[in-house]
Amino acid sequence: MKEQSQINSELESRIIGIITEGNECDDNKEFKAAIDKYDEAYDILPEPKFEWEMLSAWLAGSYFNAYFALGKFSEAKHWAGIELKYRSSDIDVGPFMDIGMASYELGQLDEAYENFNAAYLYGKERPFKEYPKKYLKFYLERKG
Numbered sequence: 001m002k003e004q005s006q007i008n009s010e011l012e013s014r015i016i017g018i019i020t021e022g023n024e025c026d027d028n029k030e031f032k033a034a035i036d037k038y039d040e041a042y043d044i045l046p047e048p049k050f051e052w053e054m055l056s057a058w059l060a061g062s063y064f065n066a067y068f069a070l071g072k073f074s075e076a077k078h079w080a081g082i083e084l085k086y087r088s089s090d091i092d093v094g095p096f097m098d099i100g101m102a103s104y105e106l107g108q109l110d111e112a113y114e115n116f117n118a119a120y121l122y123g124k125e126r127p128f129k130e131y132p133k134k135y136l137k138f139y140l141e142r143k144g
Helices: 011-025 031-044 055-069 073-087 092-104 111-123 133-143
Strands: none
Touching: 011 031, 011 055, 031 055, 055 092, 073 092, 073 133, 092 111, 092 133, 111 133
């Protein structure tokens, strides 16, 4: 992973500002406006788009949140997959939870279980605490 700050700190600051604006839209439940901001940040993120420390996973996670909130679970799952691939730490189980939730909502229950299991193996029930209870309930019932 590369750090944009070491190459062009001005561009990194600009991208951070745009993603932050998008996240503010997301917080205000203006999800389409948030996605527009994420698109703006994505467009100026240098190639290769997903090799930038912090920026790549943050942007992918932000896209996931907005698409998931809109009920566009296929798009959300796509971004969660990118988030997982480019996460900065092996202890970050959030992308597993994101893929699990999107898979669950798409009716892809085997894949949902596999991803929830990856999160559970790392932190037991702790990773589920910030998410709706139905996901932990599904996981524990299926686990038996």
